Amino acid sequence: MQIKHGLISCxxxxxxxxxxxxxxxxxxxxGDRIPQVVAVPNDKGATIERWSLNGKVSGPGPFAGGIxxxxxxxxxxxxxxHPQRWDEVPGIVYDPAQRLTALDEDGVDAExxxxxxxxxxxxxxxxxxxxxxxxxAYNDALNDYRRYSDRYVPLxxxxxxxxIDVIVKEIREAVKxxxxxxxxxxxxxxxxxxxxxxxxxxxxxxxxxxEELEVPMCWHGSGGLSKELAxxxxxxxxxxxxxxxxxxxxxxxxxxxxxxxxFSGILERYxxxxxxxxxxxxxxxxxxxxxxxxxxxxxxxxxxxxxxRPSEVFNRQxxxxxxxxxxxxxxxxxxxxxxxxxxxxxxxxxxxxxxSKAWVKRVLxxxxxxxxxxxxxxxxxxxxxxxxxxxxxxxxx
Amino acid sequence: xxxxxxxxSAVDHVQxxxxxWFTRVNxxxxxxxxxxxxxxxxxDIWVIDxxxxxxxxxxxxxxxxxxxxxxxxxxxxxxxxxxxPRARLEAMDRDGVDYSVxxxxxxxxxxxxxxxxxxxELELACIQAYNDWLIDEWGAASPRFVCQCLVPLSSIxxxxxxxxxxxxxxxxxxxxxxxxxEIKALPHVxxxxxxPFWAAIAEANVPLVMPAGAPGPIQIPPDSSLSPRVADAFxxxxxxxxxxxxxxxxxxxxILLRHPTLRVVFAESALGWVAYxxxxxDHQFREDGVHTEGYELNPSGMxxxxxxxxxxxxRSGVRTRDIIGVDNIMWSTMxxxxxxxxxxxxxFVTRSFEGVPQDEREKILYGNAAxxxxxx
Numbered sequence: 001m002q003i004k005h006g007l008i009s010c011x012x013x014x015x016x017x018x019x020x021x022x023x024x025x026x027x028x029x030x031g032d033r034i035p036q037v038v039a040v041p042n043d044k045g046a047t048i049e050r051w052s053l054n055g056k057v058s059g060p061g062p063f064a065g066g067i068x069x070x071x072x073x074x075x076x077x078x079x080x081x082h083p084q085r086w087d088e089v090p091g092i093v094y095d096p097a098q099r100l101t102a103l104d105e106d107g108v109d110a111e112x113x114x115x116x117x118x119x120x121x122x123x124x125x126x127x128x129x130x131x132x133x134x135x136x137a138y139n140d141a142l143n144d145y146r147r148y149s150d151r152y153v154p155l156x157x158x159x160x161x162x163x164i165d166v167i168v169k170e171i172r173e174a175v176k177x178x179x180x181x182x183x184x185x186x187x188x189x190x191x192x193x194x195x196x197x198x199x200x201x202x203x204x205x206x207x208x209x210x211e212e213l214e215v216p217m218c219w220h221g222s223g224g225l226s227k228e229l230a231x232x233x234x235x236x237x238x239x240x241x242x243x244x245x246x247x248x249x250x251x252x253x254x255x256x257x258x259x260x261x262x263f264s265g266i267l268e269r270y271x272x273x274x275x276x277x278x279x280x281x282x283x284x285x286x287x288x289x290x291x292x293x294x295x296x297x298x299x300x301x302x303x304x305x306x307x308x309r310p311s312e313v314f315n316r317q318x319x320x321x322x323x324x325x326x327x328x329x330x331x332x333x334x335x336x337x338x339x340x341x342x343x344x345x346x347x348x349x350x351x352x353x354x355x356s357k358a359w360v361k362r363v364l365x366x367x368x369x370x371x372x373x374x375x376x377x378x379x380x381x382x383x384x385x386x387x388x389x390x391x392x393x394x395x396x397x
Numbered sequence: 398x399x400x401x402x403x404x405x406s407a408v409d410h411v412q413x414x415x416x417x418w419f420t421r422v423n424x425x426x427x428x429x430x431x432x433x434x435x436x437x438x439x440x441d442i443w444v445i446d447x448x449x450x451x452x453x454x455x456x457x458x459x460x461x462x463x464x465x466x467x468x469x470x471x472x473x474x475x476x477x478x479x480x481x482p483r484a485r486l487e488a489m490d491r492d493g494v495d496y497s498v499x500x501x502x503x504x505x506x507x508x509x510x511x512x513x514x515x516x517x518e519l520e521l522a523c524i525q526a527y528n529d530w531l532i533d534e535w536g537a538a539s540p541r542f543v544c545q546c547l548v549p550l551s552s553i554x555x556x557x558x559x560x561x562x563x564x565x566x567x568x569x570x571x572x573x574x575x576x577x578x579e580i581k582a583l584p585h586v587x588x589x590x591x592x593p594f595w596a597a598i599a600e601a602n603v604p605l606v607m608p609a610g611a612p613g614p615i616q617i618p619p620d621s622s623l624s625p626r627v628a629d630a631f632x633x634x635x636x637x638x639x640x641x642x643x644x645x646x647x648x649x650x651x652i653l654l655r656h657p658t659l660r661v662v663f664a665e666s667a668l669g670w671v672a673y674x675x676x677x678x679d680h681q682f683r684e685d686g687v688h689t690e691g692y693e694l695n696p697s698g699m700x701x702x703x704x705x706x707x708x709x710x711x712r713s714g715v716r717t718r719d720i721i722g723v724d725n726i727m728w729s730t731m732x733x734x735x736x737x738x739x740x741x742x743x744x745f746v747t748r749s750f751e752g753v754p755q756d757e758r759e760k761i762l763y764g765n766a767a768x769x770x771x772x773x
Contacts, residue, residue: 078686187617199620228614229639231576231646234587240685241649248678248696249645251670255638256617263627264620283673284641286713290669291637294710295630298736299459299466304627324680327672327720331713350684 001150003388005107006373006395007356008380010321011220011278011343013120014113014154015068015094018086020141025133033126035118035134037067037086048084051118054126068093068117070347072354073102079349093347096148103151107357108344109377110386112153113145114183114220114278116347119157121224122183123192128161132170135159139174146178153180153384155218160188160195164202168209180384181216181276182206186223186257199264207270216274216319216383222253229253247350251284258288258318262310267317274383275318279345282320283328285335289314315339319383322375323352326363332371340375341383372396402493403759404742405766407707408608408664408729410456411535412479413503413527415472421526426519431503431511433472440470443503445523446514455510455610456502457629459735461488466626466735479733482538489541492742494730495763496772498543499535500572500664501527506610507574508547512581517551521559524549528563536567543770545570545606550581553590557597564601569770570662571598572606575643579613587650595652599659604705604769609665610636611643633736637667644704645678648696649687653703660769665731666706668714671721675700701725705769708761709738712749718757726761727769 021035038052049067050057066082070093074081083089091098093116103111115122115138124134135157145152156174158167171182189197196202210217222229229252237245254277261267261275292310295301308316315336321343322328332340342360345351352359364372373396381388391397418431431445433452443450452469459465461476469475477484489497504511504527511527514520528546535542546563548556548571560571577583584590598605610616616635619628640663653659678696682688688695694702701722707729708714718726728746731737738745750758767773 190617197620199622225617229617229642230615231611231642232578232585232613234585234646234650236585236587237649238687238690241687241690244678244681244685244687245645245649248649248674248681249642251673251677252615252638252641255641255670256635259631259634260617260620263623263631265622281673281677283676283717284638284670286673287638287667287669287711288634290711290713291634291667295633295736299626299630301627301630304624306627325673325676327676327717330672330717334713350681 001110001386001388003109003377003391003395005109006377007108007342007360008377009108009111009344009346010276010341010380011114012111012346013116013348014142014145015116016141017094021134021137024137024140030130030133033130049086053118053124054130069120071349072351073347096145096152100149100151106344106353110151110153111346112181112384113142113155115157122157122185123160131161132159132166136170139170139179140177143174143178154178155181155183157183160192164205168205171206171209175213175215181218182210184217184219186219186225186253190228191224198260207266207273211270211273214385216276218276218278219254220278221280222250225253251280254280255284255288259292262292262313267313271316273317276383277320278343280321281325281328282322282335282340283325285320286331289334319379329363329367337371337374338379341380342376369396400495400763402495403762404494404728404746405496405763406494406730406732407498407727407766408500409497409732410500410502410734412453412456412458412475413501414480417526417530418523421529422522429519431523441472445510446519448510448513450503450510454503455506457734460733460737460739466629476733482535482542486539486541488732492730492739494742496541496543498570498770499531499545500608501547504547507572507608509574509580509612511547512550512574517555520551521549521555524559528568532566532568544568545572547572550577550583553594557594560597560601564603570604570606572608575607575611576613592655595656595659599656604660604662606662606664607643609640611639615639615642637665638670640666641670641674644674648678648699651692653699654693660703660705662705664707668706668708668711668721668726671706671714672717675720710745715749715753723757723760724765727766728762
């Protein structure tokens with residue numbers, strides 16, 4: 001692919017078409033348990049549409065938000081408009097061809113695709129069999145983006161409730177068909193009862209496979225732990241203050257999950273397996289790295305088999321993200337210039353689309369061009385093995 | 398202000414000796430009074446009204462031990478400087494610390510081990526035993542100790558009464574567990590029910606001090622596969638991070654707007670995440686349109702006017718001091734915990750403050766704390 005603009009989004013959200021699952025899953029076997037768009041009445045009696053999962057309409061409530069999370073693509077600068085029916089969802093959100101026009105308008109060369117509706121929690125309800133068929137359909141459908149253009153990097157989902165050999169088989173197939181990474185819950189044992197913790201040897205065959213395939217494990221935001229790591233939400237907040245309260249605190253999760261990973265032994269056993277973080281921002285990483293190093297030193301944790309300083313392990317294998325912030329840019333050397341990627345989070349409410357160029361210019365003011373190039377596209381191109389054939393003169397290099 | 402060393406430690410911990418409780422709490426409570434229990438394996442543990450706790454309580458004395466990761470097994474092995482003021486002064490002199498702001502250990506991170514006592518009368522007796530002991534033993538031993546009181550959680554009125562009583566006795570700060578609703582059936586801290594409590598603290602001209610490590614599920618437990626040493630390291634790391642949601646909630650709650658003279662210390666926060674958090678909270682506050690909902694200041698505005706955070710090993714946090722606020726940062730030694738900079742505080746300070754202008758360095762190392770705790 002070509003780098004025309006010099007921006008690769010390491011975290012955007014890929015929307016599947018309305019028939020992604022119904023066209024792939026067996027109606028005889030699953031009937032209305034297949035993820036699909038259904039008509040439901042809203043609280044005013046009008047007919048709207050929502051996704052149904054395992055026979056139930058999904059989400060926080062059928063009438064909140066919309067059928068697809070894409071407020072930045074609705075032509076409303078206040079981002080308070082949500083599509084209530086499928087025919088209101090813009091093609092630039094779910095159609096690979098049309099979506100490229102949105103990327104070009106925004107000045108973005110390529111994007112890594114985390115999930116959108118109906119699986120924003122990166123999982124499917126129901127038993128292991130249903131979950132597996134849903135995941136398989138999802139992975140195949142999302143790979144259509146890659147089949148259309150190498151400017152898309154689809155991320156595969158994991159069927160958590162299946163045996164490990166089934167999980168590995170699904171991931172291998174997804175990667176073979178175009179997936180460039182694997183989405184993982186930050187601590188699956190807390191989010192899905194019965195699933196083994198990240199540090200459990202159960203997952204070793206998955207780490208081995210992903211290391212061999214050279215695809216990174218991808219965490220996103222609170223990665224399935226949004227309710228647990230919080231002050232109980234105050235009922236007195238307005239709807240908008242609630243959103244602020246729930247999102248602003250999100251770094252509390254990866255702040256704990258990165259140490260969880262650094263002390264799990266996984267990175268020592270699989271030193272070429274990479275991890276990346278989406279929608280976490282990065283300024284707080286400076287805290288994690290300094291804190292882990294400090295406690296490692298004070299307690300002499302090399303005695304427990306952690307021979308390498310934690311921040312060095314991080315630099316070797318883990319990547320962070322940024323989009324709006326300046327504080328993290330100021331301490332980018334602490335986090336590691338080779339460990340930082342940019343994201344747009346298109347088409348969610350917090351995205352820098354369609355003004356990504358202007359945002360980037362503001363946030364990276366004063367940063368040398370070669371450092372900009374690393375953070376804006378080079379690190380992502382390397383991590384996701386994007387074959388860059390040429391770089392346009394205007395792009396940072 | 399004339400200081401010998403130029404460092405005020407805004408967070409240090411005392412280890413409460415067993416005799417506080419049996420000399421000060423009425424013997425009618427029998428074995429419900431906090432006591433040491435000798436185990437079959439010859440180690441000591443604490444028992445507080447049936448609740449079993451490690452010898453070092455919610456704290457640790459690792460910095461004084463030959464191996465920082467091995468706590469003493471019996472009270473007899475507890476280092477003197479952990480529980481006795483004169484020995485503590487000697488440790489402070491060795492390490493280069495002028496004043497020390499004191500926090501509990503056995504009583505909990507913020508008193509929660511005592512707050513869990515169900516009977517309001519026993520809870521209050523234990524809280525007052527701690528508060529009085531601290532003033533009578535440490536406060537009386539030297540003006541270099543800055544005493545802070547704990548409060549009961551049996552009712553908001555009881556908490557207010559204890560604030561007034563303790564400040565009258567000489568306490569200069571009020572320690573408060575940041576999520577009291579996880580300990581007792583109490584209204585959410587954001588509810589107006591708490592307004593008289595914040596008002597009492599503000600009126601007393603002392604800070605509200607919330608240590609990191611709130612009760613509840615906010616800290617992920619260490620994975621069961623971790624060795625005890627690594628698990629303790631993990632807990633120390635996640636403790637500071639657990640202040641993130643506490644700070645966000647507090648800044649959005651309007652408490653600081655209703656009580657514009659109330660100062661809040663987010664103690665043991667560390668500094669590396671604070672600039673990011675203030676920036677992100679302001680960003681979302683704006684993006685979500687919350688600035689149109691009647692806040693006269695945005696989150697960082699409220700923080701700059703009334704908030705404080707504490708560092709002890711931080712470097713990147715000091716580099717981002719302009720965003721956090723040079724007037725809003727205090728330094729600490731976290732003595733005598735395993736994480737403490739003791740006995741290398743001078744080296745830690747040199748490393749963390751490289752290149753920092755003298756006036757800013759003085760503010761962070763002692764000026765802000767001296768002003769906050771009225772130590773002039």
